[in-house]
């Protein structure tokens with residue numbers, strides 16, 4: 073059992089390398105936050121621990137099948153009520169589960185920790201069927217919006233955020249339940265209507281680049297078109313972007329000003345074809 077524990081620990085420590093060799097054991101390997109990396113390491117460690125236990129048990133099974141196969145009609149030595157063995161059967165699974173539980177609790181507490189002081193707070197407003205991103209001067213509903221971006225039928229909203237800063241997301245919905253999902257965060261969280269501000273905090277974004285974001289909760293007719301883009305830039309560019317927005321520039325102009333593509337590059341606005349596919353006898357009928 074010490075072996076299983078140390079294998080699990082070893083796996084947590086070297087998780088990335090082992091995971092890469094086995095394609096992450098099915099887990100996405102493209103996380104861009106420390107939280108995503110810790111969830112990935114937990115998955116790799118748990119999988120290796122499970123495989124170690126599995127190989128050990130399979131080995132015992134095959135060893136018993138061969139070693140104790142029937143040799144005659146004599147009843148073999150009976151080993152029921154072998155106290156050391158019974159004790160081992162009971163204590164080993166408890167230890168294995170305890171180790172898994174311990175690491176799971178650690179990672180979950182880290183992912184769910186919303187008390188960390190944040191450098192950047194962004195309010196995510198979901199509505200049928202688009203997004204608004206409000207950059208805030210503090211946390212909670214009482215804080216004020218200092219800059220804002222909103223998507224439309226023609227323009228995908230681009231959420232610009234900096235690397236190497238702690239970012240607090242506060243989610244609210246104007247109508248129904250939506251879900252804010254950037255696959256590379258390896259994390260999504262529902263956006264509820266009413267007075268609920270659903271909060272999560274990432275320690276930092278590690279990779280600059282463009283990442284598609286989606287609504288991951290079926291929210292109505294154009295749910296599938298409710299996309300956005302997360303644009304991760306350097307802290308310097310981010311500050312310039314916010315300053316440009318506060319100067320009254322549009323998001324597209326501010327993006328151009330910091331040397332970024334003005335429009336989303338990971339997704340494009342969908343053609344809703346509302347006129348030609350009007351079931352009530354519109355222009356196309």
Ligand SMILES: [Cu+2]
Pocket residue numbers: 198201249250251287288289290291295298
């Ligand atoms: Cu939605």
